[in-house]
Amino acid sequence: MNHATESHPTRTGTFILVWCALLALTGITVAVADLHFGYASVLIALIIASFKAALVLDYFMHLKYEERLFKIMLLVAFATLAVVIGLTFLDTAFR
């Protein structure tokens, strides 16, 4: 685990770049919403939001440099949520 803590130079530049990317993605998602893609616009908005969340998770929350255990835990949490959502839609969609 020590390799993760050794490579700890100042990441100020990286953080500011990530922040710029997040602002740009926010601009894109607002601009795309104006284009009226109909119901596909929700899908596009969610994909952009997922990109933004991934950037925050990976860099701001440090997950990219964390041990594998953290990533597995996050995967289990997301999988649980996905199963709950999937099962609910199996019910409501065919009612």
Added chain:
Amino acid sequence: MSHPSAIEAGHHTDYTGAKIGMWLFLFTELLLFGGLFLLYAVFRSKNADAFHEAAAHLDIMLGTFNTLILLTSSLTVVLSLEAARAGNRRRALILLTATIAMGFFFLVNKFFEWGAKIDHGIYPGSPDLLSMEKGEALFYSLYYAMTGLHGLHVVAGMAILAWMIRPLLRSSQTGPQAYVGLENGALYWHFVDIIWIFLFPLFYLIS
């Protein structure tokens, strides 16, 4: 495993354990919000047109502005932690205070946004809301429930970060594992940011 910084500080700390605890807590929070997102998804799939109609009445400018505030506050808190670990406590304190201030501005915007909606007679249980089409009433109910719960999390995040001013004032620690409390507080703050990243398009941008 040995942690040099913990030994230097003269007391035993489990750095990885502290962070795993925080992440586990964040997963329970994820499932809490996940339930509400699920509710939103099911109701939206059944009332798509009404949701689009109702979303048109939300203030995109205000929503975008609040998004920029939260994203920037995530940057300042992560830079604050970095400054603290590099031994620059003054810079860390300034950035941490700026983060808390941005949380406050977010809530001020929310206050005006909710205030405008309430002035128009749209609030949970209001006669106007009850006379609306079912889908629109559901949209606004979810809007209040989800942004309200998120707002409470912003308040909690501000309180946690304010509490983390103390260790910064008290002692100087340096190294990659210093100020784990501040790191965990920042993790919470980023989580609140991520929830907003999804709330923003789902409520403001689907019209």
